[in-house]
Amino acid sequence: MKITRKDFLRLSGLSFLAGGAMEAARAIAGRSSAATESQSTPVAQSVRWGMVVDLRRCQKEKGCTACTDACDAAHNVPRLADPQHQVNWIWTQPYETVFPFIQNGYAEQSDAGIPVPLLCNHCASPPCVHVCPTQATWKRADGIVMMDWHRCIGCRYCMAACPYGSRSFNWVDPRPAIAHINPDFPTRSKGVVEKCNFCEERLANGLKPSCVDACPQKALVFGNLADPNSEPRQLLRQRFAVQREPELGTGPSVYYLV
Amino acid sequence: MRDRLWIAAGLVLFVAAITAPFWYRPTPARDLAKLPELALPAKQKQCVAPVSYMRASHMVLLTDWRQQVVRESERKYVAFNGSVYQKSLTATCLGCHNKEQFCDRCHTYAGVSGPYCWNCHNASASRAVAASADTTEPRPEGAHLAENLPAHILAELASRTNQSLPGSRP
Ligand code: SF4
Ligand code: SF4
Numbered sequence: 001m002k003i004t005r006k007d008f009l010r011l012s013g014l015s016f017l018a019g020g021a022m023e024a025a026r027a028i029a030g031r032s033s034a035a036t037e038s039q040s041t042p043v044a045q046s047v048r049w050g051m052v053v054d055l056r057r058c059q060k061e062k063g064c065t066a067c068t069d070a071c072d073a074a075h076n077v078p079r080l081a082d083p084q085h086q087v088n089w090i091w092t093q094p095y096e097t098v099f100p101f102i103q104n105g106y107a108e109q110s111d112a113g114i115p116v117p118l119l120c121n122h123c124a125s126p127p128c129v130h131v132c133p134t135q136a137t138w139k140r141a142d143g144i145v146m147m148d149w150h151r152c153i154g155c156r157y158c159m160a161a162c163p164y165g166s167r168s169f170n171w172v173d174p175r176p177a178i179a180h181i182n183p184d185f186p187t188r189s190k191g192v193v194e195k196c197n198f199c200e201e202r203l204a205n206g207l208k209p210s211c212v213d214a215c216p217q218k219a220l221v222f223g224n225l226a227d228p229n230s231e232p233r234q235l236l237r238q239r240f241a242v243q244r245e246p247e248l249g250t251g252p253s254v255y256y257l258v
Numbered sequence: 259m260r261d262r263l264w265i266a267a268g269l270v271l272f273v274a275a276i277t278a279p280f281w282y283r284p285t286p287a288r289d290l291a292k293l294p295e296l297a298l299p300a301k302q303k304q305c306v307a308p309v310s311y312m313r314a315s316h317m318v319l320l321t322d323w324r325q326q327v328v329r330e331s332e333r334k335y336v337a338f339n340g341s342v343y344q345k346s347l348t349a350t351c352l353g354c355h356n357k358e359q360f361c362d363r364c365h366t367y368a369g370v371s372g373p374y375c376w377n378c379h380n381a382s383a384s385r386a387v388a389a390s391a392d393t394t395e396p397r398p399e400g401a402h403l404a405e406n407l408p409a410h411i412l413a414e415l416a417s418r419t420n421q422s423l424p425g426s427r428p
Contacts, residue, residue, distance in 0.1 A: 140331070148328045149378065183348060186378040204333060 048143035049122065049198055050225035050253035051212070052232040052241065055095075057219035059114050067117055068092070070214030074199070076187040078177035087168040089196040090119040090211050099242060102258070116256065117211075117220070120145060120166035120196040121244060124251025128158035128167065137193075143225070143253055144198045154191040163248050167195045225253060294367040297359035306337050306350065317373070320347065347379050357381040 003011075058064075071077065071090045078087050092115035099116075122145045129139050136151035137158055159167045173190045181187060185201065188194050199209035207213070212220045223230035232255070235241075241255040274281075305312050307319060323345040326332040335343045335350075343350050355361065357376070365371065 138329075146328070150324060150328065181380055181382065183380045183382050186348075187380065189374070189377040200331070204331065 045141070045143065045226050047141070047224050048124075048226040048253065049203070050143070050223065050232055050255070051119075051198075051209075052221040052235045052255045052257060053117055054217075054219045054221065054235070054257045055111075055114065055116060056257065057217040058117060058215075061217050061219075064216065066214040066216055067211035067220060070210040071196070073180065074182060074202075074210040075185055075197075076174070076178050076182055077194075078174035078187075079179070080172065080174070080177045085171045087170065087174060087194060088118075088166075089194070090117055092117050098244065099256075099258070102242075111258070118164070118166070118244075119211075119254060120162075120198075121164055121250065121252030121254045122196075122198055124253065125249060127161040127163065127250060131157040131161040133157065140200075144200050144203075145195075146197060146200065147194065149186070149188055149192050149194065152192040154193060156193060158193055163250065164244055164252075167193050169193050291367065294363040296363055297356050299354035302354045304339070304341075305354075306335065306341075306343050308338065320351075320375075323347070347375060348381075352381065 068090050072079065075089060077089050080086055095111040095114045095116050098118065102111075122143055124143070126137075126139055126145045129137055129145060132138070133155060134151050134153055136149070136153070137145060137147045139145050154169065156169055159169060170188050170190050170192055175181070175187050178187060199207070199211075202209060208222050209220075212222045221231050221235055223232040225232060227233065235257065236255060239257045241257050243252040243255055246252065312319070323335065327345050333345055335345045337343060358381075365373075
């Protein structure tokens with residue numbers, strides 16, 4: 001069969017149109033590939049674990065390390081002498097380094113230097129997940145950004161992607177630096193990345209995270225952000241709260257009452 | 259033609275040499291390394307799956323468990339006989355087995371040094387009794403055997419112990 005140039009152009013134009021129309025129809029039906037990828041929007045989510053950190057309460061307990069100690073003990077987090085090798089799940093940093101945007105004029109002075117507990121924000125749209133080449137880190141339906149250490153190849157893309165420094169790399173074998181190994185939780189090995197897991201192993205047994213239970217001031221409040229009546233949501237209704245660098249669009253699940 | 263004798267002798271020697279492996283067959287008594295003595299759980303008699311399956315495919319079960327617990331938050335295992343177990347290497351497997359006297363002995367014997375389980379999972383979690391003589395039961399001869407040994411060896415072992423050999427891979 002002979003096809004003229006004109007017919008050919010006509011035909012290809014029509015096929016493009018048909019293809020485009022199909023995409024459009026799918027998008028309208030809400031089943032486009034883009035729609036499946038954006039599960040991260042908390043619209044239809046019934047559980048989204050989150051935390052509210054009450055800095056006023058935390059501040060009352062001077063020099064307290066209960067949350068970090070509890071977490072480190074529960075998860076076999078090593079205490080390495082070399083600060084370059086340090087591994088953190090929950091740790092503290094001075095207020096002004098955590099919330100630099102609140103430093104205006106003299107306003108920051110009241111809080112300058114107070115230690116702010118920091119942990120993985122279990123972001124709604126976690127950049128660490130987007131970059132992980134092995135899916136060793138992924139976002140669960142309940143909002144927890146999980147890690148599968150069996151899969152982690154230690155490429156540290158996630159560390160570069162996380163804007164909050166929530167992830168640590170095991171530069172050395174962590175085992176010798178763990179005072180008492182908790183036999184019920186694995187240690188990690190040299191060459192993998194690790195971070196806070198929101199105590200998913202405890203949540204599975206209906207318990208709250210270790211840090212939350214350990215805090216003598218009840219400054220850490222954990223619950224379901226998708227439930228308007230949950231403890232954290234009630235607190236968020238009553239008091240002014242900030243997230244860490246929300247302008248990045250990561251949607252942190254950890255809020256700070258300042 | 260005076261070399262006929264030499265040629266015939268040479269041929270016989272040659273044939274004998276190349277067929278030697280058929281004459282000089284391995285026999286279990288002479289050629290098998292000493293079988294590992296595996297410490298069996300003192301109390302439990304039934305594993306989470308039939309022994310034949312565990313022997314051949316425990317690694318499959320373990321990777322399945324790992325996948326389901328870590329990635330699918332699926333932590334309960336319903337065994338073939340209806341018993342429910344926690345999918346956990348340290349809590350369930352090591353709840354009965356002793357790593358050094360069970361896992362390691364067989365892995366060493368078989369030359370399988372591969373799995374990295376213990377780089378992270380804590381064998382110290384083992385609640386199984388360690389190093390006690392009464393947990394070390396003598397294994398029935400041949401009970402450890404993989405089914406891919408030569409048939410005549412298997413047959414010989416079977417006749418020795420008068421018991422059937424472990425089932426083959428499903
Ligand atoms: S805080 Fe960092 S590690 Fe945690 S989910 Fe967000 S980007 Fe990932
Ligand atoms: S270091 Fe591990 S978790 Fe992080 S991006 Fe690489 S493979 Fe993924």
